[in-house]
């Protein structure tokens with residue numbers, strides 16, 4: 001029998017040598033005169049074990065990792081002979097880090113061939129759309145609303161309400177837009193799902209289309225994600241061939257078409273109105289709201305704009321019912337969140353779990369502490385606009401409201417771990433610098449305030465009139481918070497003020513941590 | 519053996535430029551699509567192409583110029599033979615990216631955002647490649663590299679200088 005070997009084609013796996021491993025496996029097999037089939041999957045999200053390679057056995061898939069090109073010969077030998085190997089991880093599905101998760105959105109990611117529509121369907125794909133087609137618009141809206149799904153792009157707005165607004169709007173054309181700009185450092189879930197299970201995103205967007213009466217959708221993917229662009233384009237072409245995009249979707253009377261558009265390196269274009277401007281071919285200047293995109297969106301038409309993960313949650317909700325989703329979670333945060341563990345972390349990757357897990361469990365227990373082995377000192381949650389949390393706040397549960405109550409945000413679910421060598425003055429400075437680089441320029445507090453912020457924090461770093469300048473930074477932050485049009489200028493104060501508040505010792509004329517290290 | 523440099527891009531040519539513009543100008547909101555296509559062909563967006571894009575899309579020159587300058591991706595002149603982009607965002611900073619960026623700058627003798635005098639290497643910052651769990655990360659001529667360390671940075675710099 002032909003051996004079936006699974007090697008990820010996820011960008012993070014490729015970046016650490018997955019392509020070389022695939023090539024080496026073919027060579028070794030050829031030398032041994034054995035015929036193998038290599039299936040390029042997405043990633044299971046255990047990034048510290050990438051490249052993680054699996055072989056199909058009678059007892060399910062057995063994993064090995066991290067496999068370097070130099071390990072390939074011995075790993076192949078072990079696969080062929082069912083023998084043991086130091087890199088063998090046992091049955092893939094039984095790996096504790098995977099088993100502890102609740103994978104609703106990422107159930108297929110890393111398992112199936114993302115280029116194969118058949119594989120997607122065999123693994124339960126398009127069941128949600130089939131049910132949606134039988135339900136009709138009103139009943140779909142009820143399901144999405146009852147699931148409690150809130151937008152996964154950061155703001156946490158209820159998806160059902162957004163869809164309903166667009167469904168009720170009267171217009172000759174409506175649009176579905178998928179926000180795949182994923183600019184937050186520490187986040188990669190959108191990328192992983194687009195590369196590992198792209199039909200899921202298509203199914204979610206198609207469902208949105210039939211619900212609100214839109215026949216055209218765009219996926220706006222950042223240019224830093226060439227592999228995701230390729231994966232989505234391939235899946236769109238396959239879905240068209242298979243009758244899942246175009247006219248008479250799945251044999252119904254509905255039509256829906258999709259197109260990928262690529263961003264051009266502007267963080268602010270992740271903000272929904274800036275993204276719409278960019279899609280229309282203009283500079284990504286943020287629009288004043290109202291009007292909301294739901295009323296006046298792309299090309300002035302009613303538009304559903306959602307994050308990749310919001311669309312990707314939809315097929316499960318429709319296939320299994322709203323309750324099956326809403327049964328997970330806490331408070332007003334229902335369902336699961338694909339959490340991304342990143343930075344200086346021993347076991348980084350994608351961990352999908354119900355809301356409510358604490359920050360401490362995530363970084364200490366699941367993440368296993370830092371990669372450097374030094375103590376964790378600060379954790380930034382929610383990207384460049386998110387607050388830095390000290391250990392004292394590690395009991396915060398992963399939940400929109402709990403983080404907001406502590407002057408933070410969960411954003412798109414990215415968690416970046418820093419060890420005790422971090423200089424929080426530098427992190428505060430960077431937050432301001434990033435805002436200055438990426439500001440769309442429309443409002444003064446953001447454009448000018450961030451540049452002034454960089455200068456002032458630099459003075460603090462140089463020990464110039466520290467007390468006075470600290471007060472000035474706090475003042476600037478307040479101006480930005482209340483005088484900015486969008487959350488780039490409005491939320492940049494979060495990382496800055498949290499650094500000042502929780503790590504004040506770093507901002508003393510001579511940082512005490514430096515003294516201690518001396 | 520002396521390496522022969524194979525240019526990755528076409529030389530700017532007005533007819534070819536017009537062809538590329540025409541190929542995409544029927545799409546709704548085509549400006550970014552066209553600028554990307556021009557840069558993919560020529561390695562940058564030649565100044566001469568801006569009025570051509572404006573005319574094809576029935577926009578003012580100023581509008582197209584505004585779009586062109588707003589986005590960090592679009593180049594006003596050709597880059598060096600190789601482009602090394604180092605991720606400078608938070609997750610890569612946490613994983614030791616600052617020191618590696620400084621090392622690359624020192625080895626190449628240029629700071630991030632500039633090109634070596636011999637036009638061999640353009641060194642640029644990039645803000646997140648979505649490889650934040652295998653940080654620090656880089657992109658070298660479109661190829662992704664994770665788990666950067668001193669050895670890997672040195673190898674990349676050497677490859678770029680060849």
Ligand SMILES: Cc1cc2nc3c(=O)[nH]c(=O)nc-3n(C[C@H](O)[C@H](O)[C@H](O)COP(=O)(O)O)c2cc1C
Nearest residue numbers: 151152153179181182183270271272306307310487
């Ligand atoms: C500066 C800025 C950047 C943003 N970047 C993203 C992004 O990359 N991806 C995203 O989905 N939402 C991003 N958002 C949030 C969007 O504006 C918007 O809330 C989201 O696309 C709505 O989709 P959702 O309801 O599914 O979350 C950003 C917001 C701001 C202010």
Ligand code: SF4
Nearest residue numbers: 440442443446486489
């Ligand atoms: S806050 Fe900044 S990014 Fe947002 S609209 Fe104002 S200038 Fe633009």
Ligand code: FES
Nearest residue numbers: 437438439440441
């Ligand atoms: S990029 Fe728009 S103000 Fe700098």
Ligand code: FES
Nearest residue numbers: 605610647649650
């Ligand atoms: S922060 Fe460097 S890859 Fe995400």
